[in-house]
Amino acid sequence: MSIEWVNRAIDGLRVWGNEKGVEVDVDEVRLLCDYASDYLEVHELGDFRPGTFEELLLEIYPRKVIAPPETAPETVAAARTLIEFLVETGEIATKAAARMRATLDRIGPEMPAALADTSKFGMAKSIFSAIGADSLELGDPLPVQGATTEAVRDTATLDEDCDCPGCAPLPPVRLAPAAEIAAAVREVPLLRDAHTVAAWLADQNRTTTVRKALRVKDARLITQELGVARPALAWRLALELGLADLAGTAVVKEPGFRPLHARAQEDVLDLWVGTVEFLGEEGREVTGETLVDDAIYSLHDLLYRLQEPVPFDQVGDYLREVGDGGLVEDLPAALAALSYAGTVRLTPGGLTLTEHGQWGLREMYDELGLDAPVSADLAAGDAESLITGLLNDWSPDDVTERDVDRWLSARSPADAAAELLAAVAGAPAQVRGVAVTIVDRLGHAAEPSVRDRLSDPELRPHAIHWLSSRGLDAPPLTEDEMLWFTVDMLALALPAAEADPERFAENMGASGPPPEVIEDLWRVEHPDLVAVLELLGQTLPDDMAAKAARKAAFKARSRGIR
Known part of the structure; x- marks a missing residue:
């Protein structure tokens, strides 16, 4: 700046x-x-x-x-x-x-x-490079606040080949049910305070200044008597949302005014979209001089696109990179203000959007004419749709966990296991791994369906492991099956290992196969064998084990396995 x-x-x-x-x-x-x-x-x-x-x-x-x-x-x-x-x-x-x-x-x-x-x-440069931006100095990274819907729509349609971040496609998002969003919105402190302030001013026959601002004496009374920490901001939002109006300078409530908890779901959601828009347009009112207008808009957009927490030490760097409007004086205070406003959540892993914050942003994008896709409800489809969605979905872990729980709750354990395992017969290891992981949650009631898969060469080792781990009758794994099972389980970890090789190496050092087992893996008929052995050879902390993996990979390639 x-x-x-x-x-x-x-x-x-x-x-x-x-x-x-x-x-x-x-x-x-x-x-x-x-x-x-x-x-x-x-x-x-x-x-x-x-x-x-x-x-x-x-x-x-x-x-x-x-x-x-x-x-x-x-x-x-x-x-x-x-x-x-x-x-x-x-x-x-x-x-x-x-x-x-x-x-x-x-x-x-x-x-x-x-x-x-x-x-x-840095973080922001990496993000924008990944979505094709040529420069952070090209202008506003997002649609400018105050731009008309038509102007934004023109940008979205006429600049389809543009590489700047504002024209990059928005990722599909998972949305919680509307009833859950409305329930969360009713608990947003700023929106509740806006209702409280509007009602108090009208009931007490108070007036504002000629510039529609809250009088200092009234602000002090609202804080003392009602416990509203930021009465001036709450009043600005109340006026913006039409919760109150002015007859001259006298405050009057909207016709049929109702407290937030008593409003219908549709009304609550409409108020929330207005609140999200207010936050992007009135940054100085929300956070003082710490985080203003387009910086709030850009920060919300970053969190929406990433769909994962951003470490706090990187948030300030990002905000300084998004343009002259990205004024940052007291970042902790600014983030606390946004948390009070309900759009963001401060977590141990960093800053992330609340579910209702994400919902409100998506509604705002949609109103601006931008393509803001919504991911399908994974719990509503069949096993193949569930597995495909879990492999391709960007949603946070807690969201996908709920999807799996809801999908399972609609079926008996036996039916769920049968459907999942049938969907991955002959599938690649990573697809098979998703189904096996879900089946592993099921109890003894799934036994008949799991036992049916003992005749499937690729699922048999997993079925034997499932049965034996629950103390149920199961045939022993042969040596060849044990080796195949080892390769298959390691193949499941390939994407995570490539993303974080140090963590993979740490896990392998603690619980990986010993060198004598690795030496024999070259004989396994598995499509991912060489990739698994090469990964082990590059990451295993034990020199003997790593050498055994490289030697086994050489033997596997010599057999014609690629």
């Missing part, structure tokens, strides 16, 4: 450039100054040092700025112009300027590689 000293510096740079006949890339220099101020404790022009430029160009830019490597010379040139300005205006000494030029000579050739190094990308 641009602060006062940066604005003064840029104004001075423009004047200097005109006087000297020097072409100045003002935007690039401003970005250098902004990032130096935000991350490197540069509070005035004289604070620049040779090391400042090294950190900016090789650490901050690669982490923050989405720019192709070939743009590096432009940034280096802007840095050189800034150095000339600093020395000619007396901000730095001649010797310091010489050291800065030498630093740029040394690091300039390294900057393209740094910009291309994905391991250096």
Whole structure:
């Protein structure tokens, strides 16, 4: 964000450039100054040092700025112009300027590689790169607050090939039932307080200022007598939602006013959509100067797209990257305000949307004419639909857990097991693993259906394990079946292992197969055998076990298994 000293510096740079006949890339220099101020404790022009430029160009830019490597010379040139300005205006000494030029000579050739190094990308840069953004400096990452529905719809339809984040397709989301959303909305503190304040002001025959603001005395009384912590904000929302109106400056309740808990479901949901829109449009009212307007909109959109918690230490970085509106002064206070408003939840894993926050955003997107798809209800389909949905769904674990529970509750254990296992006969290991994992939740009543699968070569080892683990009569696993079962179970872990190899290695170190078992796996007829052995060879912490896996992979490939 641009602060006062940066604005003064840029104004001075423009004047200097005109006087000297020097072409100045003002935007690039401003970005250098902004990032130096935000991350490197540069509070005035004289604070620049040779090391400042090294950190900016090789650490901050690669982490923050989405720019192709070939743009590096432009940034280096802007840095050189800034150095000339600093020395000619007396901000730095001649010797310091010489050291800065030498630093740029040394690091300039390294900057393209740094910009291309994905391991250096910060969270927001990685997210936007993944959805095809060319630059975070292209403009607002989301539809501008106050834009008409027609304008947004035009953007969505005319810019179908656009790569900017605001035009990227919204992911399908899972929505809780409307009754659950309405129940949660009735517990939102800000919305309840808006009803409380509207009713109190009208019942007490209170008036507002000529600018429709709450009087200071009334605000104090509302806090003292009603326990409303933020009466001015609650009043602004009440007025926005039409819970109260003004006759001159006198407050009157809406016709047929009802408390939030007494309102019909449809009415509650309509009020909630209005509340979500209010939060994006009135950021200064919600969080003071800490988080304003388009920053709130952008933060909500990020959480909607990710559908998983964002660590708190990365939220501030993201907000500083989304544009000049992303003002962040006191982030904890801003997030607490949004939590009070009901859209976000503070969890041990970071910041995430509430279910009603997600629902409200999706309704708002839909009203703006954006394509905001909803995932199918997994519990309403057959076993194949359930398994496919679980493999492809982005929903949080607690949501998918509820889907599985609801799907199982509609069937007897025997019918559920029969349907699940039949759906994955001959399927790949990962598909089979989903069904086996769900069947593993079932009790003894599922025995007949599981036992029926003893004749299926691929499901037989899983069926034997299910039966024996419950103390039921089961044939013993042969050595070949045991080896096949080992490979199949490891194949289930391939996606998770590729995503987090360190955690996989830790788990394998604690409970993985011993070297003597790994050595024999090369004989197994399994389509994922080589992939499993290569993964073990790369990740097992025990050198002997890793060597055994690499040797077994070589033997498997020699047999023609790929």
